[in-house]
Amino acid sequence: MTALRPLRHGAAPVETVARLVGSTPLVRLRRIGAELPGVRLYVKCEFMNPGGSVKDRPALRMIETALRDGRLGPGRTLVDSTSGNTGVAYAWICAALGVRCALVMPRNVSAARKRIAQAFGAELVFSDPLEGSDGAIRQVRELVAQEPDRWFYPDQYGNPENPRAHELGTAVEIAEALDGQVAAFVAGIGTSGTVMGTSRGLRALAPGVRCHAVEPAEPLHGLEGLKHMESSIVPAIYDEAELDGKISMPTAEGWAMAERLGREEGLRVGHSSGAAVAGALQVAERMAAAGERGNVVTVLPDRADRYFEPRRWDRRITW
Amino acid sequence: MPVTLRLPAVLAKAAGGKTVHEARGATVGEVVGDVAGRFPELGPRLRDAKGEPYPYVIFYLDDEDIRFQQGFATPVPDGAEIVVVPAIAGG
Numbered sequence: 001m002t003a004l005r006p007l008r009h010g011a012a013p014v015e016t017v018a019r020l021v022g023s024t025p026l027v028r029l030r031r032i033g034a035e036l037p038g039v040r041l042y043v044k045c046e047f048m049n050p051g052g053s054v055k056d057r058p059a060l061r062m063i064e065t066a067l068r069d070g071r072l073g074p075g076r077t078l079v080d081s082t083s084g085n086t087g088v089a090y091a092w093i094c095a096a097l098g099v100r101c102a103l104v105m106p107r108n109v110s111a112a113r114k115r116i117a118q119a120f121g122a123e124l125v126f127s128d129p130l131e132g133s134d135g136a137i138r139q140v141r142e143l144v145a146q147e148p149d150r151w152f153y154p155d156q157y158g159n160p161e162n163p164r165a166h167e168l169g170t171a172v173e174i175a176e177a178l179d180g181q182v183a184a185f186v187a188g189i190g191t192s193g194t195v196m197g198t199s200r201g202l203r204a205l206a207p208g209v210r211c212h213a214v215e216p217a218e219p220l221h222g223l224e225g226l227k228h229m230e231s232s233i234v235p236a237i238y239d240e241a242e243l244d245g246k247i248s249m250p251t252a253e254g255w256a257m258a259e260r261l262g263r264e265e266g267l268r269v270g271h272s273s274g275a276a277v278a279g280a281l282q283v284a285e286r287m288a289a290a291g292e293r294g295n296v297v298t299v300l301p302d303r304a305d306r307y308f309e310p311r312r313w314d315r316r317i318t319w
Numbered sequence: 320m321p322v323t324l325r326l327p328a329v330l331a332k333a334a335g336g337k338t339v340h341e342a343r344g345a346t347v348g349e350v351v352g353d354v355a356g357r358f359p360e361l362g363p364r365l366r367d368a369k370g371e372p373y374p375y376v377i378f379y380l381d382d383e384d385i386r387f388q389q390g391f392a393t394p395v396p397d398g399a400e401i402v403v404v405p406a407i408a409g410g
Contacts, residue, residue, distance in 0.1 A: 108377075108404050129404050130327045130338065219329040220364050220405055222375025231329045251375060 018064075018096050021056045022169045024048045026177040026297070031264040032257075032281060038293030039183075039284045043277065043300050044174060047269065051089045053302040054170075058193050059089035061165035062154040063097065072152040077102050079143060079151045081127070081136035084113065084225055085302055086156050086191075091120035102151075104140040106132060113306075134233045156191050158236035163197030170194065171201020174297050182206035183287065183294025186247070186280040188214045188226045188272045192238035194299055199242060210244040214279035222251040225272040225301060247279040254278055258304065273300040320397035324354050326361075327405055333360040347378055348391030350401055365403065366391075377404050 014020060025048060029041040046054035066072035077100040078090060087103045094101035101122040105114075108129035117124060125143070127136040137157065144153045156162055174182060185202050187195040192213070199211035216223045219231035226249075229238070240246070251271075258274025261267040280298035287294065321341045331338050335358055344350035348370070355362035367373055371391065378385045379402045385393045395401070 130325065130402070132327055132329055132405065134328065218364060219333070220327065220376060222373065222405075228329070231332060251373070 016096050017050050018060055018093055020050045021060045022049070023173060026174060027267075029265055029277070032260060032277060033284050033296075036284050036288035039288050040295050041277070041280055041284055042174075042178070042295055042297045043267070043273075043280075044170065044297065045267075046299055046301050047303040051085070051092050052306065053085035053089065054194060054299060055085040055089040055301075056093070057165040057169055058156060058159075058162035058191075059086055059093050059154075061161045061169075062156065062159050063090070063093055063099065065161050066152055066154065067097070067099075072099060076100075076152045077123075077150060078154065079104065079140055080154050080156055081105070081133065081140040082156065084109075085306070087113070087117050087122070088120075090154075091117045091122035094122070095120040104136045104143070106136050133227075137233055156193070157233070160237060162191055162193035163200065163237050166194050166197030167201035170299070171198045171205060174198070175202060175205035178206075178295050178297070180206045181295055182209045182297055183292065184210045184212065184280075184283045184296045186212045186214060186276060186283055186296065186298040188223070188249075188276045188279070188299075188301070189229065189238070189246075190225045190227055190272070190301075192227075192235050194301075196237055196239065196242065198299070210283075211242075212245045212247055212279065212283055213240075213243050214247045214249050214275050216254075216275070217248045217250040223249065223254045223271050223275050225270070226275060247282055249275045249279055257281075261300075262304065267300065268304040269300045270302045270304055270306055273302065276300065322350055322395055322398065323400045324350055325400060325402045327403060329405075330361065330364055330403070333364055334358045344395060346389075346391060347380055347385050347393045347395055347401060350395055351378075351391065375405065378402070379404065 025045045026042050027045055033041040049056035078094055079102040081104045090101050103117055103122050104125045104127055106129045107126040127139040144151050182202055189195055195213045202209045216226050216228045219228045254271050254275030257278040258271050261269055276298045280296050284296045321343055324340045324342050326334055326338045340354045342350045342353040344353050351365050380393055381399050
């Protein structure tokens, strides 16, 4: 007779750290928006993903679908343009799954960010800092055009698996956590994957939900990870017609809300999280003013520690 | 001798479609003011209401960050190049 297995007190083991992506907690804000009758603000804590950001979701889905259909495999290297969290996500997931990874990023990315990606064994290629993230996009397209057989180019700005990761993941988790009671969803626009995919998923699971995107108010802004659409290459996966509205967010307001989240809610999050919550609060205020009740949900893409002392020690720039 | 102010591509639209501008001024602030005076839309992108640089916009004077010098009061030698770079790279 076989012995009974002892009761388990923690989670079951997983086959790879990649299986820990998603199922992030949804937390209610207790002070921000507390004065609004009948409206509750909830934040999806994407910094709880293994790579520390929301980008783990689309990166994992883009990589695993490519591995499944053979676009990525031995002899191919993943390459994409990213300066931020997607780069970290690609780097660690590739390391975990045994795939080679190269990232094209503008040279003005912080030294810390470069070291994180390198720590996972990713190869870095630098693009012109004055051309910003669009310069990195153009450079990766040139690399891929020169040697198409060498690379797998997920193209986070144009890959439908990016929003699908949110439609099938983030949206389902939010709807389940709130029993389908979601009056409004708000998220910042970077690649637009989070806002497009989660909105699509929620429309099926929480009928009547209104979905809003938060966009930086200025072309040269300080809300890292977000894109000012008018002055940028518009991502192919972005379709403004699917949204109920867009909120223009000044850098200063996003930064102020990020600080407030730390002091008043115990959430030390990045500036794009501040912008998202500031946008969600605007929606909540409009609802309260109109006498509407319900849950307003937004996404916290990452923690503040990604941004401490950015560039502080890089006194001289090398071009 | 004039100096050169080099802007990131995202600001070209606010600066007559050009990223490279010849300008005059004894300090970084004066050079920025000279170019901003020609393009009213550009001024608020480079400095706040008090005329100071934003924390997320970095000015390099001949490759050296002016935050480690005297900010907008940093003297500009003849023929110098000032490069404006976003503190972040986005995406």
